[in-house]
Structures are given as structure tokens and as C-alpha cells.
Amino acid sequence: MNIKDIGGEFALIKKITQQITDKSIITPIGDDCAVLQYNKDEYLLFTTDMLLEDIHFNFQWFTVEQIGKKAIEVNVSDILAKGGKPKYCVISLGLPENISVELVEELYKGIYKTAEKYNCSIVGGDTNKSEKLIINIAMLGTVKKEKLCLRSGAKTGDLLCLSGYIGSSAAALAILKNKKEQELAAELSRIKNYFTEPTAEIRGEEIAEFATAMIDISDGLASEVHHLCSMSCVGAIIYADKIPIFKEVIDIASSLGNNPLDYALYGGEDFALLFTIPKESLDNLNNIFVIGEIVDKEEEIIIIKDGKKERLENKGYDHFE
Amino acid sequence: MNIKDIGGEFALIKKITQQITDKSIITPIGDDCAVLQYNKDEYLLFTTDMLLEDIHFNFQWFTVEQIGKKAIEVNVSDILAKGGKPKYCVISLGLPENISVELVEELYKGIYKTAEKYNCSIVGGDTNKSEKLIINIAMLGTVKKEKLCLRSGAKTGDLLCLSGYIGSSAAALAILKNKKEQELAAELSRIKNYFTEPTAEIRGEEIAEFATAMIDISDGLASEVHHLCSMSCVGAIIYADKIPIFKEVIDIASSLGNNPLDYALYGGEDFALLFTIPKESLDNLNNIFVIGEIVDKEEEIIIIKDGKKERLENKGYDHFE
Numbered sequence: 001m002n003i004k005d006i007g008g009e010f011a012l013i014k015k016i017t018q019q020i021t022d023k024s025i026i027t028p029i030g031d032d033c034a035v036l037q038y039n040k041d042e043y044l045l046f047t048t049d050m051l052l053e054d055i056h057f058n059f060q061w062f063t064v065e066q067i068g069k070k071a072i073e074v075n076v077s078d079i080l081a082k083g084g085k086p087k088y089c090v091i092s093l094g095l096p097e098n099i100s101v102e103l104v105e106e107l108y109k110g111i112y113k114t115a116e117k118y119n120c121s122i123v124g125g126d127t128n129k130s131e132k133l134i135i136n137i138a139m140l141g142t143v144k145k146e147k148l149c150l151r152s153g154a155k156t157g158d159l160l161c162l163s164g165y166i167g168s169s170a171a172a173l174a175i176l177k178n179k180k181e182q183e184l185a186a187e188l189s190r191i192k193n194y195f196t197e198p199t200a201e202i203r204g205e206e207i208a209e210f211a212t213a214m215i216d217i218s219d220g221l222a223s224e225v226h227h228l229c230s231m232s233c234v235g236a237i238i239y240a241d242k243i244p245i246f247k248e249v250i251d252i253a254s255s256l257g258n259n260p261l262d263y264a265l266y267g268g269e270d271f272a273l274l275f276t277i278p279k280e281s282l283d284n285l286n287n288i289f290v291i292g293e294i295v296d297k298e299e300e301i302i303i304i305k306d307g308k309k310e311r312l313e314n315k316g317y318d319h320f321e
Numbered sequence: 322m323n324i325k326d327i328g329g330e331f332a333l334i335k336k337i338t339q340q341i342t343d344k345s346i347i348t349p350i351g352d353d354c355a356v357l358q359y360n361k362d363e364y365l366l367f368t369t370d371m372l373l374e375d376i377h378f379n380f381q382w383f384t385v386e387q388i389g390k391k392a393i394e395v396n397v398s399d400i401l402a403k404g405g406k407p408k409y410c411v412i413s414l415g416l417p418e419n420i421s422v423e424l425v426e427e428l429y430k431g432i433y434k435t436a437e438k439y440n441c442s443i444v445g446g447d448t449n450k451s452e453k454l455i456i457n458i459a460m461l462g463t464v465k466k467e468k469l470c471l472r473s474g475a476k477t478g479d480l481l482c483l484s485g486y487i488g489s490s491a492a493a494l495a496i497l498k499n500k501k502e503q504e505l506a507a508e509l510s511r512i513k514n515y516f517t518e519p520t521a522e523i524r525g526e527e528i529a530e531f532a533t534a535m536i537d538i539s540d541g542l543a544s545e546v547h548h549l550c551s552m553s554c555v556g557a558i559i560y561a562d563k564i565p566i567f568k569e570v571i572d573i574a575s576s577l578g579n580n581p582l583d584y585a586l587y588g589g590e591d592f593a594l595l596f597t598i599p600k601e602s603l604d605n606l607n608n609i610f611v612i613g614e615i616v617d618k619e620e621e622i623i624i625i626k627d628g629k630k631e632r633l634e635n636k637g638y639d640h641f642e
Contacts, residue, residue: 001421001422001423002418002419002420002421002422003416003418003420003422003425005422006422012422012425012448022409022442024408025409025442025444029443029444029445029446033445034409034411034444034445036409036444036461038359039360046409046411046444046445046459046461047411047445048411048412048413048445048446048447048457048459049413049447050413050414050415050447050449050455050457052415052449052450052451052455055449055450055451056449087345088346088355088357088367090355090367090368090369090459091369092369092370092371092457092459093371094371094373094455095324097323097324098323099323099324100322100323101322101323101324101326101327101333102322104324104333121343121346122350123346123350123355123357123367124350124354124355124367124368124369125350125369126369126370126371127333128371128373128376128377129373129376130373130376130455131452131453132452134371134373134415134451134455136369136371136413136457136459138367138369138411138413138457138459140357140367140461
């Protein structure tokens with residue numbers, strides 16, 4: 001039986017996850033980070049992300065420095081999504097035999113610059129020979145106990161919010177995949193950075209002060225809403241016309257004959273934060289987008305498009321689809 | 322310029338390592354684990370190791386369960402080498418698209434069984450599609466402050482010791498690489514496990530009580546002695562005839578026209594512990610092998626073979642050689 005047959009990556013993770021009995025572990029597998037006992041005031045956050053050549057990046061669309069940056073940002077995003085701060089990381093590299101020292105230095109320039117931006121110290125690593133470039137980062141962060149924001153705290157009546165525009169990364173990828181760089185040069189130039197230099201949402205800690213649940217959007221809005229609702233045992237209603245999508249992204253979708261909503265719902269690598277807040281907390285946060293609300297689980301996850309209700313499919317960027 | 326030209330993996334690591342200023346970091350990059358502030362009595366240990374198909378294992382010589390076991394053992398070995406105990410880990414996988422769910426379950430069986438043996442909880446991970454199988458584990462452990470044993474504490478006059486026999490893994494690999502499985506079947510059957518199911522030295526914490534410096538042998542004795550001496554600013558004299566090598570390994574080397582000492586010095590993946598202890602502590606430890614002694618740095622690292630002194634080359638298993 002292959003992974004696709006049992007329902008893809010998330011079904012696989014569910015199948016291989018075992019019961020955890022250690023009481024110093026605050027959350028089991030299934031959130032953005034593991035949450036571990038640390039000290040009187042803080043928890044320790046532990047996460048890992050692997051970037052693979054030709055899966056998460058290539059040398060055609062990314063500079064080597066951008067690859068290094070991205071490797072740090074994707075891990076930082078997991079830490080910020082829990083209301084935490086990055087602190088330490090270790091880096092495992094698989095380097096092609098003939099890669100030049102200059103390219104490795106470029107890669108590290110991206111890694112160090114980005115780690116420094118977040119005050120995250122690189123404390124170790126492992127270097128190996130591989131056919132293609134592989135970068136795995138494991139990161140530790142800390143979170144004040146009262147700020148910890150899991151996927152599991154959303155309550156009926158909470159507002160469902162996004163910290164920023166989504167779908168941009170998927171739109172840039174669509175242009176590149178369709179080889180329309182020439183025709184859509186102006187649009188691409190305005191959004192390409194969302195794909196090649198994604199940045200984590202630095203307001204994670206600020207948002208966590210008010211949010212009841214939070215997750216970062218790495219595999220598209222649809223699958224992240226499903227993760228959040230499933231962990232919180234609630235349902236959600238999303239208003240399609242409230243989802244923040246740049247005009248350029250809409251233009252690109254139109255030029256390519258795509259639906260821009262598909263980029264937002266099923267594209268990935270946006271790294272905005274999806275979170276829920278009680279209605280009365282809304283005034284405490286600026287520059288956020290309310291895209292729906294949390295309802296009882298019975299109602300499942302509904303998206304309202306052009307006045308019509310639809311069940312939102314639990315589909316996202318799955319490596320095994 | 323490629324990595325080989327600047328002197329391989331360790332020269333590269335030196336080149337890309339930056340100064341660390343965070344005071345909660347007890348050791349800089351360059352030990353088996355990063356050592357971090359944790360609580361009043363303990364430090365936190367943080368390490369990572371990547372295993373790659375056709376570099377560290379293949380499906381011809383290893384069962385999938387053995388690959389999972391090895392991925393945990395290599396990380397545990399780093400923690401034990403500092404006198405610590407494994408506690409948590411996160412696992413990143415790169416899985417070939419058509420790998421069967423049964424094989425992934427076998428892999429996880431090896432991972433879970435081994436993690437459980439060491440009371441190490443798997444608290445998270447990341448799953449990706451890749452061309453070949455990739456397993457990266459990042460592990461956290463704890464060590465009692467008074468037990469912490471770095472690479473850097475060896476003193477002139479200390480004895481240089483090994484916790485077990487070495488060279489067995491390299492000998493098994495030599496048979497397999499030379500396709501002599503038939504001719505050397507009996508010898509191979511007795512030592513194959515050292516290659517396919519290496520285990521970390523569980524006496525790490527016990528040894529750390531007396532050791533002044535410690536390192537695990539993952540890239541061969543020669544390069545590990547160099548690491549330990551360089552971090553401790555000392556030299557060493559090694560007596561070749563004191564290095565514990567199994568009779569089977571000597572027989573295999575003889576059959577293949579190799580020098581068994583080369584397996585021990587320059588082979589890898591043994592996971593015995595190399596450590597230094599003051600002479601007066603020797604009686605506190607059983608079943609260890611004294612292979613030499615620590616001398617002033619000026620004398621460098623010398624090996625005495627058949628009564629003759631030789632400088633021991635700083636050469637080990639380097640992925641870029």
C-alpha cells in the first residue's frame with residue numbers, strides 16, 4: 001500500500017504517532033511545535049523542518065542565499081505561531097559533492113543573517129554528502145506560559161482571522177511553472193518575494209496575547225483551518241470574499257485561467273498566521289483580517305462563496321498527492 | 322573552489338562557524354552536542370544527525386527497521402558522550418514517493434523501539450517527498466551539571482581510553498564492499514551487527530563521572546583523538562597494540578589484504594566512547610581499554626607501532642574526501 005492510498009502525509013503521521021506518557025511534554029505531536037516543560041515562567045518549543053532541492057526550492061528560481069533564509073524562516077514561523085521566540089537551532093546539511101565553497105558560504109550567509117534577525121543562535125549541526133542539496137533545521141524557542149497559543153483553543157463564537165495576505169506564493173509559483181515570466185513580468189516582480197523570500201509573521205507574540213488558537217499557513221488555508229478546527233473540536237464558517245488576496249494575485253489567476261481562491265485555499269508557503277480571537281478582543285489588534293467565525297463542530301467547515309454555502313475540502317499542499 | 326580543496330568537511334565547518342555571544346550557551350559549536358542552560362542542576366544537550374540512503378545506509382545491507390534504529394542510536398551516542406540522558410527528539414523524513422506504508426511502519430518500528438529503550442520521547446517531525454530515503458533526527462537530552470563531559474577537559478598525564486572494541490563496523494563494510502560475503506561468511510556473521518545495528522555506549526553517564534574529556538567515535542579513532550586533543554590543547558601518545566580489535570576483524574583484514582589498524586583508525590561508525598581519565602581514577606571503571614596517554618600539546622599526536630613512533634594523521638571518515 002502506498003502513502004497516497006491511505007490518504008497522504010497527514011494520514012501517515014496519524015498512523016505512526018504513538019501515545020506519549022512523559023508528563024514534561026505539554027502537547028503531543030500535532031501542533032506546530034512540541035511544547036515542553038522548561039522553567040517557572042516559560043515553556044520550551046521544539047520544531048524541525050526539512051527543505052529539499054527540487055521539492056521546496058531549486059537553483060533556477062531561488063538564489064542560494066534565499067534558500068538559506070527560507071530554511072530559517074519556516075522554522076521561526078512554527079515558533080512564532082505558538083506565541084514564542086526562537087532561541088537556538090542546529091543545522092543538518094546534505095551537500096552535493098561538487099558544490100563550491102562559495103555557494104555554501106552564500107547559503108550560510110542567508111542562514112546567519114536570518115537567524116540573527118530573530119536572535120536565534122546556531123549551536124551545532126551535521127554535514128553530509130548528498131546528491132541534491134538538503135537543509136534540515138531543528139529549532140528551540142521559548143514561550144511565556146501565559147502566551148502559549150496552541151491549535152486547540154478555539155471556541156464557538158470566536159472570530160477566525162488572518163495576519164496577512166495569502167495566495168501570493170502560489171501565484172508566483174503558478175507563473176513560473178507555466179513559464180509565463182515574460183508575459184506576467186510586472187505582476188511577478190511585485191509578488192515574487194512572497195515565494196522566494198517568505199518571512200514569518202513577527203507579530204506572533206503580540207497576536208498570541210489575544211488569540212485562543214493559532215497555526216501558521218504553510219500548506220494553504222483550507223488544510224490549516226481543518227487542523228485548527230479538528231484540534232479545537234469546533235467548526236468554522238469562512239467568507240470567501242473576506243480572504244485577503246492581492247490584486248496582482250487576482251490578475252495572475254485570471255491570466256492563467258485559475259481561480260485566485262484556489263491559490264489561497266490550496267497553495268502553500270504563505271506563512272501568515274491563522275488564528276481565532278474572542279469578538280471583544282478584536283479592537284486590540286490592528287492590520288488583521290477577519291475571514292470568518294468559529295461554530296459548533298456539528299456544522300463542520302463551511303465556505304460561503306457568492307452567497308452559496310459549500311463544505312471546504314480538507315485539501316492542501318500534500319507532498320504525496 | 323570545492324570542499325575537498327579547502328580540506329574537507331571539518332575545514333568547511335570551521336569556515337562557516339560564527340562567534341556565539343549568547344551567555345546561555347555553555348559550549349560553542351565543535352562538541353558532540355550543544356550545551357545550553359536548563360535548570361539549577363542540569364544542562365540541556367542539543368544535537369542532530371542526518372542519515373542518507375546510499376551514504377549512511379542502503380536497502381541491500383540494512384533492513385528498514387535497522388535504518389530506523391541507527392537513526393536514533395547515532396543521536397543518542399552524542400548525548401551519552403557528554404554524560405547525559407536522551408529526553409526528546411523530532412524526526413524529519415524524506416520519503417520516496419512510492420515507498421509502501423508497510424516500509425514506513427517498519428522504519429518507525431525501529432525508531433520507536435530504540436527511542437523507548439532510552440526513554441526518549443518522539444515529540445514532532447516533518448514529512449516530505451524525496452528521491453531517496455532521508456532521516457534527520459534532532460535530539461534533546463539533559464546532563465547533571467557535575468557530570469557534563471566535554472571534548473575539552475583532557476589534561477597532561479591523563480590516560481586515553483576506549484569503552485569498547487573498534488574497527489568492526491569498517492571490517493564488515495570492507496567485506497560487503499569487496500563482495501566477499503561468501504568467502505568470509507563466518508567472520509561476517511559474527512561482526513555484521515556492529516555495522517548494521519550499531520548501539521551507543523550506555524555507560525556514558527557512568528564514565529562521565531571520572532572522565533576529564535569524552536567524544537564518541539563516529540568517524541574513526543584518528544580523527545576523534547585529533548578533535549579531543551585540539552579542543553583540550555594537549556597532545557597524545559597511542560599504543561597501537563593496545564587498541565581493542567576483535568580477532569575476526571584482524572582475520573578479515575588479513576583476508577582482504579588490509580591493515581586492521583586502518584579499520585580502527587580511519588573507519589567509522591563504531592560508537593564506542595573515547596575518553597581521558599586521571600590515572601588514579603582507573604580502578605573505578607571496569608571493562609575499558611587504556612590505549613595511551615595525554616601529553617603536552619608540543620608533542621602532538623603520536624602512535625607507537627611495533628616500537629616505532631609515527632605522527633598520527635588527522636584523517637577519518639570524511640564525506641568529501
